[in-house]
Amino acid sequence: MVKEELDLQIETVFDPSKQITTIRCVPDNYDAFPPASIAWLDGRIIEHNKDRAAAAQALLLLPYVSGRLSPIQGCGVEIAGSLRDLFLPRKIILDHVELKPARIPSGTRTVHLCDGSYRSAALLRARRHDVMLRLSESAYTTAISPRQAVISSNFGLFARRDGQLHAILPLIAAALLYAEDLSLARFLVPVQDLTAEERQLFARVTALLAAVNVAVEAPFLQVELPALSKFLPEPAALEMFFFERHEHTSAPEDLPDFWIAILLRARANGDTKTMVAASERLQVLGQAGHQFSQREHCFIQAHLREAGVAKVCLCDKNLAEDSNQ
Amino acid sequence: MDTTMLFSQGGVRQPLLSVVIGIRNWGLDRLEIAIRSHLQSSIHDIEIVISDYGSDNKQEIQAVAHKYKCKYIYTEAKIWSRSAALNLGIREASSENILTTDADIIFSPRAHEILLTHLAIMPNSVQIIQCRDLPEGFGADNLAHLDWEQLFQVSSIRPRWGMGGSATFTRALFSRLHGFEERMTVWGGEDTDFVQRARRSGSLFNWVEDPEARIYHIWHPPDSRGTSPAGTKIVQQNRQILQEDRTIVRNLGQSYRGASSFVPTVSIVITTKDRPTLLRESVASCLSQTFQDFELIVVDDGSSDYLKPALDEFADDRIRLLHLERSRGISFARNAANRIARGEFIALHDDSDLMLPHRLEHQLGAVIDDCAGSYGGWIDFDDETGALTPQPGRTTFDRPSLMFTRTLVPGSVLIRRQVLGFYRYNESFLANPDYHLFNRIARGGVRLCHCGHYVILRRSHSHHLTGTDSVTPGLTVAVSKAMDRGSISVELEQQYKTAAKATQEATIPFTELVDAAQHLPPRLTAKRARIELDAPLTARSGQFQALGTILSASHCLHLEFATGPAKGIKAVTIPEEPSRNIDDIVSRLSTLGMIKQISQLTLPLAYPDVPTLEADVTRAGSREESHFAVNGEIEHLLGVLEKHCSHCGLIANGDFGFTLALPPLQPSVRALVHAKLRRFLTASHGQGGA
Known part of the structure; x- marks a missing residue:
């Protein structure tokens, strides 16, 4: 299966005996070695499309590819340009491009790609969707029902975690692999605050997915944070949302996303006391090493100042280190 | 830009x-x-x-x-x-x-x-x-x-x-x-x-x-x-x-600390609660590493006394204390530490364990190819006697091995921070969350390799985990295993069992165990002087009889017998105590034969000499010696023992003869030796007699 003489060679293997779908990669001269040599999804994928598989592989392995990309099953010329562009400013040589026209599947349903964030919680009510899909590393098996798919997978391990879009690329890759089986036509992506580089990447991701008949929509992209308030559910529903989607935590109150949601709701409702409590709590979480995007950072700082917190510091750098957790 | x-x-x-x-x-x-x-x-x-x-x-x-x-x-x-x-x-x-x-x-x-x-x-x-x-x-x-x-x-x-x-x-x-x-x-x-x-x-x-x-x-x-x-x-x-050279981390004897923007290579992470004495020993062992480019994060999981003064005693700016006012359990504490860690690798460590000095050097040096980290063997030590139980661990880190063998202990793991940024401890597990974590990591396809060395001394005591009852750890493992095994078919489980059985236990030289004993807490060790003779002492020329005289003066001797046809005593080990004049004993021994070498050893209290330690650990937990009260016929007694034993201990009891300590023996040899000893036994012979 693995031919070492080829350059970054990636292959999606649908193994019916083990009911597992794997992406194997063999790095070459310029590639980084991923944290695991095999990326896998628990479960069989019935309908395989080589263009979508190549796009999914590229999205998943984006942080590791340099030099050459060789999807073993090949890809159509229609997506070759978008695939190469995805890696910019890296200049990638793409192998196994076929000129012969091939079917491009299409779907009808809208999927909400859930990353467990407060943005995702708001997106639930902001846009109608047919199915919600998320990845889980700690679920032992995949569970797919008409309205929800929880995919057991190690895809998330391959992600960069320094940006909202970078973090969600493995989820987009997984959704793409399932797109035909689940008749997915439109991906709702809960990103809001992207760096300049990520905004460019988002455009390239959108172009790549368009080439395989999938539309990408990010309703909150570059929207101001307070605009999300009206879509956020009640605190009890928020707790349930976060509890279900953050399997490692025993209390949603430990999650910064929970408190950002609370802060947004309190701000919309003019609840000053809760705003102060939430922003102070977020400060503590920041000092405990939780990361915030630039806009989140500014938003929290502004509320801390309003609350009269004398010293505004959201980051742990030297020794924080009394925490009220 | x-x-x-x-x-x-x-x-x-x-x-x-x-x-x-x-x-x-x-x-x-x-x-x-x-x-x-x-x-x-x-x-x-x-x-x-x-x-x-x-x-x-x-x-x-x-x-x-x-x-x-x-x-x-x-x-x-x-x-x-x-x-x-x-x-x-x-x-x-x-x-x-x-x-x-x-x-x-x-x-x-x-x-x-x-x-x-x-x-x-x-x-x-x-x-x-x-x-x-x-x-x-x-x-x-x-x-x-x-x-x-x-x-x-x-x-x-x-x-x-x-x-x-x-x-x-x-x-x-x-x-x-x-x-x-x-x-x-x-x-x-x-x-x-x-x-x-x-x-x-x-x-x-x-x-x-x-x-x-x-x-x-x-x-x-x-x-x-x-x-x-x-x-x-x-x-x-x-x-x-x-x-x-397939390794990733190099120059392990060098340090690049000093720059204003220094990033540690390793973050050592310790979680603790209400055990300042143990923590001090543990921290001291970390600071004595041969590899020095690390930070040390101590998470205080809600101790009743503030730990900062205890850590300030070390006056080391690499130590960072994270104090959690309310105890949230070990999983939460470890996740909190991992989140603030700056090192590219995280070395997990328990507050009751002791790092061996080369731990980081050995483990960083073992990270090869695309491995995300390494682990090593561990040595359990009895917190009262210092008795050692070596646990080399398994050489294969994968799901079958974790599911069906004891591959590693978490306190011996060094792993990329990036991996623990994704795989977090499950905070619902208040104790022993490691099986669940490392099983998920192995299932994720992350590679860890065995470094081929013992890396920690692991304290055996009744309260192994911070702030938990004794039921929870077992429950956690049971739940974790049930989830894990329940997700695979019976056929696959059988395949995993077979694969796990085929994994190898790591081979670590016995000398590492002796070296490790030097790093036990001082209260658990005693110093010994080992005097090696150029030629074995034998019963001929009255050497055994003369040895009896020395023994009466020195109170306690441990004798190693030569193997092979020559027989005789090749080395004598003496406990070093203030009341005992080692020079005098050496001088007396030198009249019996040429002394080849005198070396000082630190051994656990449980072992009089190295052969006893070796015999103990190679017998998988059979630690019992046989003790006998024997009469003063030393010359004949040693003549019997040199034929069947590798070593023995003798303690002088004044007018009442000696106490003989025998190492564990094969059953057939044991029966024979006990039979031959009957003629030397006095009325008050002790436990384990013939």
């Missing part, structure tokens, strides 16, 4: 880029031109560090550095090492972003900016520009003015051999790899070696292809490297390291 992510969040202003130039006896004119090209960069926030590795014209180079406001570091050295020069330069550099280059490479004005832009987009990478060589006539003499268009026209592109004269990367990557390989001397191969290790650790290698980012090599007569026999040997040595 978005470079904010590469800035430290600390209060000290750092330059956008540190250009580090290694140099030794190179032309000053070339250096000046190179510096000028950096200063003409489109970005102005650049720091230039000149690392002079033993130049003869130190003062002249220093003057050039001063003229252009460069940071200058001088190191006395007899042999040129580009690796060492760059490492020392990077240690002193202030920026999070590093560009290493030579004193004969010039950069086009936008090269730095484009390199930084690429690095901001791909922080986990090494950025390279393909070098162009200037022809003869474009040496230092002719480059007073840099006409970039002309330089491009006359230069020739250098093939992508090696690295082309520069490399740009983050300080975090430097810390992960722990520098350029310093075993590579002179120059050649160190750049390529650095990049290959970077790739294996997850960083990509990008050739920047932008017409505005160019670098040029200033022409100069070729150096003599590789033409002399000595030079050829160096080239071969460097190539051999490049081709054969």
Whole structure:
């Protein structure tokens, strides 16, 4: 299966005996070695499309590819340009491009790609969707029902975690692999605050997915944070949302996303006391090493100042280190 | 350009880029031109560090550095090492972003900016520009003015051999790899070696292809490297390291601490609650590591007494205390520590365990290929007697091995922080959450390898975990296993069992166990003097009888018998106590035979000598000796024992004879020895008698 003489060679293997779908990669001269040599999804994928598989592989392995990309099953010329562009400013040589026209599947349903964030919680009510899909590393098996798919997978391990879009690329890759089986036509992506580089990447991701008949929509992209308030559910529903989607935590109150949601709701409702409590709590979480995007950072700082917190510091750098957790 | 992510969040202003130039006896004119090209960069926030590795014209180079406001570091050295020069330069550099280059490479004005832009987009990478060589006539003499268009026209592109004269990367990557390989001397191969290790650790290698980012090599007569026999040997040595060494982290005996932007290679993470005495011992063992580029994070999971004073006693700025006011359990505490950790690797450690001094060195040195970390064997020790139970662990880290064997203990694991950033401890598990975590990591396909050494001493005591009852740990494991096994078919489970059985236990030399015993808490050890004789003492010439006299004077002796046909006593071990005059005993022994060697040993209280320790640990937990009260017929007694035992202990009881301690014996030998001992037994013989 693995031919070492080829350059970054990636292959999606649908193994019916083990009911597992794997992406194997063999790095070459310029590639980084991923944290695991095999990326896998628990479960069989019935309908395989080589263009979508190549796009999914590229999205998943984006942080590791340099030099050459060789999807073993090949890809159509229609997506070759978008695939190469995805890696910019890296200049990638793409192998196994076929000129012969091939079917491009299409779907009808809208999927909400859930990353467990407060943005995702708001997106639930902001846009109608047919199915919600998320990845889980700690679920032992995949569970797919008409309205929800929880995919057991190690895809998330391959992600960069320094940006909202970078973090969600493995989820987009997984959704793409399932797109035909689940008749997915439109991906709702809960990103809001992207760096300049990520905004460019988002455009390239959108172009790549368009080439395989999938539309990408990010309703909150570059929207101001307070605009999300009206879509956020009640605190009890928020707790349930976060509890279900953050399997490692025993209390949603430990999650910064929970408190950002609370802060947004309190701000919309003019609840000053809760705003102060939430922003102070977020400060503590920041000092405990939780990361915030630039806009989140500014938003929290502004509320801390309003609350009269004398010293505004959201980051742990030297020794924080009394925490009220 | 978005470079904010590469800035430290600390209060000290750092330059956008540190250009580090290694140099030794190179032309000053070339250096000046190179510096000028950096200063003409489109970005102005650049720091230039000149690392002079033993130049003869130190003062002249220093003057050039001063003229252009460069940071200058001088190191006395007899042999040129580009690796060492760059490492020392990077240690002193202030920026999070590093560009290493030579004193004969010039950069086009936008090269730095484009390199930084690429690095901001791909922080986990090494950025390279393909070098162009200037022809003869474009040496230092002719480059007073840099006409970039002309330089491009006359230069020739250098093939992508090696690295082309520069490399740009983050300080975090430097810390992960722990520098350029310093075993590579002179120059050649160190750049390529650095990049290959970077790739294996997850960083990509990008050739920047932008017409505005160019670098040029200033022409100069070729150096003599590789033409002399000595030079050829160096080239071969460097190539051999490049081709054969599969490890990622290097220079483990060196430290690159000291820079304002130092990033530790390792974060040692300890969680604790209400055990300051144990914690002190544990922290002391961490600070005694042979590898020193680490930080030590102690998470206080809601102790009733504030721990800071206890840690302040160490006066070590690498220690960071995170105090949780309310106890949330070990999983929460460990996740909290991992979140604030800055090291590229995390070494998990328990507050009751002791690190052996080479732990980090051994484990970092074992991270090979694309492994994300390593683990090692552990030695359980009895907290009252110091008795040791070695646990080498299994050499295979995978799901079957974890499911059906005892592969590792979490306190012996060193793993990339990136992995623990994704796989978190489940905070619902208040105790023993490690099985669940490492099972998920193995299932995720992350590779860990066994380092081939014991790495910790693990305390056996009744309260092994912080703040939990005794039921919870077992429950956690049971639930974890049920979830794990329930997700696979019976057939697959059978396959896993078979695979697990086939895994090997690690083989670690017994000598490591003896070495490890030196690092037990002092209250659990006693010092012994081992006197080795040139020729074994025998019953002939009355040597055994004379030994009996010495024994009466010294109270306690442990005797090792020679194997083979010669028999006799080859070594005598004596406990070192203030009341005992070792010199006197040695003097008496020397009248019986030539003394070959006297060595001092620290052994656990549970063992009188090394053979007893060896016999104990090789018998899988059978620690019982047999003790007998025997009469004064030492000569005959030793005559019996030398035939059947490897060693024995004798304690003088004054007028009541001696107590004989025998090691564990094979059942048949034991029966025979006991039968032969009957004639020596006194009425009051002790436990385990015949």
